[in-house]
Amino acid sequence: MLALGKLLELTLAGREPTEKIQLTADGTRLHWLAEGALEVTPPVARDNGRDLLLSAGIHGNETAPIELLDRLVHRIARGELKPASRVLFLLGNPEAMRRGERYLEQDINRLFCGRHEEGSGNEALRASELERLAAAFFAREGRPRLHYDLHTAIRGSKIEQFALYPWASGREHSRDELARLRSAGIDAVLLQSKPGITFSAYTYSQLGAEAFTLELGKARPFGQNQAVNLDRLEAMLQGVISGQEADGAQLDGLQLFAVSREVIKHSDHFRLHLDDAVDNFTELDHGFLLAEDIGGTRWIVEEQGARIIFPNPRVKNGLRAGILVIPTEL
Numbered sequence: 001m002l003a004l005g006k007l008l009e010l011t012l013a014g015r016e017p018t019e020k021i022q023l024t025a026d027g028t029r030l031h032w033l034a035e036g037a038l039e040v041t042p043p044v045a046r047d048n049g050r051d052l053l054l055s056a057g058i059h060g061n062e063t064a065p066i067e068l069l070d071r072l073v074h075r076i077a078r079g080e081l082k083p084a085s086r087v088l089f090l091l092g093n094p095e096a097m098r099r100g101e102r103y104l105e106q107d108i109n110r111l112f113c114g115r116h117e118e119g120s121g122n123e124a125l126r127a128s129e130l131e132r133l134a135a136a137f138f139a140r141e142g143r144p145r146l147h148y149d150l151h152t153a154i155r156g157s158k159i160e161q162f163a164l165y166p167w168a169s170g171r172e173h174s175r176d177e178l179a180r181l182r183s184a185g186i187d188a189v190l191l192q193s194k195p196g197i198t199f200s201a202y203t204y205s206q207l208g209a210e211a212f213t214l215e216l217g218k219a220r221p222f223g224q225n226q227a228v229n230l231d232r233l234e235a236m237l238q239g240v241i242s243g244q245e246a247d248g249a250q251l252d253g254l255q256l257f258a259v260s261r262e263v264i265k266h267s268d269h270f271r272l273h274l275d276d277a278v279d280n281f282t283e284l285d286h287g288f289l290l291a292e293d294i295g296g297t298r299w300i301v302e303e304q305g306a307r308i309i310f311p312n313p314r315v316k317n318g319l320r321a322g323i324l325v326i327p328t329e330l
């Protein structure tokens, strides 16, 4: 295997490859652009015109998706998977990956769309670098742009694998992209309805990519992801990379949700009235007191069919401590 196929190994070891550009026997070019960043370019004769960005490790302890990208990079570097699309692999937060932590000082996934300019520290710098790498990769005109930012969640989930689809003014959510997700085993999609500050929100709203955050199971350390089944996603990604996707993807069975309210933690007095064992997508009863904060702020469930995702009272003040979602249709 080409040495650049060891993207993950090099990144975890904090090492730079001596040779930054290598070619496989079939003419695929691998280019180490920066720590944790590998650009894959097919030979011109095989290029199908699509640009695919795959990111993982934006949260350093979410290892199943990192292992998935590692498998894809290995197959490309061995010449077993022959790309027809350009692909950029990004491992988001290398230092957090090395320490097995979600983040060190700041959650990188709250630092996009300009937020890194207000902050300081290594994670703000890395968010800025990731934006620059993504923007340079997606700079070629006339090529469809696709980004999957792969995550696993802190809690278990009643819907194991789901996506979050960002929002941008004047753009409609794509049925074809939703069908592609369905074919990859994604059971539900949360359709956002306002601007975001995540990596996928950045590539969607500012770079014109079709972009998704994918939640793929529960976060566990490296080597302990046997319970996370990524077979269907892996097959779909290999199809997009090689340009040999199965036809006829359907939306059937895909559950759609809309954000009803984001619960923002305003102060250290914030209290969330949910147990740590409560799964994502748990239904909440009408009238349930979900959270309280300073100044008598109370979040009472008023929506019919409301469910909670990402409840987390330990986020920093000013950040999202949960999302109340409701079923919706396209």
Ligand SMILES: O=C(O)CCC(=O)N[C@@H](CCC(=O)O)C(=O)O
Pocket (backbone or CB within 6 Å): 059, 109, 151, 152, 153, 154, 155, 164, 198, 200, 213, 310, 311, 312
């Ligand atoms: O399990 C949790 O509470 C968080 C899991 C996670 O990292 N989710 C992403 C979602 C990003 C998005 O809203 O598109 C995040 O919180 O950054």
Ligand SMILES: [Zn+2]
Pocket (backbone or CB within 6 Å): 058, 059, 062, 151, 152, 153
């Ligand atoms: Zn995550």
